[in-house]
């Protein structure tokens with residue numbers, strides 16, 4: 132396949148992280164609904180998150196020079212990140228405020244949770260390991276003016292199966308790339 136991650140499932144072997152995640156979402160009934168329209172809404176949110184990760188990668192893989200990283204981080208967190216968060220907050224509001232598609236959890240909510248959790252988790256390796264100068268207080272402020280996203284984080288992580296997974300998650304599973 133050439134790159135990780137790879138999923139093997141009943142003889143099927145597939146790569147590409149979003150293809151894998153979409154396949155699993157469909158298998159377990161989290162693809163966003165039963166219509167192409169609802170699935171497209173969920174896909175749109177996931178692609179929004181992918182765009183955010185593309186921005187984050189500019190900092191994450193910027194090398195070992197902390198000063199260079201700080202300059203790149205400032206650019207990303209002053210422009211790309213607020214734009215991403217405002218867009219996500221608006222789309223969540225338009226969807227009714229609780230979940231991104233309908234009134235049930237989908238892979239869109241889980242994808243968004245994955246992207247946002249590092250902002251609220253004091254020990255998040257995304258920041259503690261890769262951007263140690265980015266203080267927790269500063270991270271938290273990104274959600275102050277986005278109450279629906281902030282509430283979504285709690286809503287997702289309080290779901291029993293997700294809560295159980297998070298309690299036994301390995302540190303390496305907390306890194307986005």
Ligand SMILES: N[C@@H](CCC(=O)N[C@@H](CS)C(=O)NCC(=O)O)C(=O)O
Pocket residue numbers: 133134135136146147148149308
């Ligand atoms: N678009 C791919 C990117 C995969 C990717 O960059 N994988 C990295 C590890 S996280 C890799 O395997 N790099 C080694 C290589 O490409 O040879 C995806 O989302 O799965």
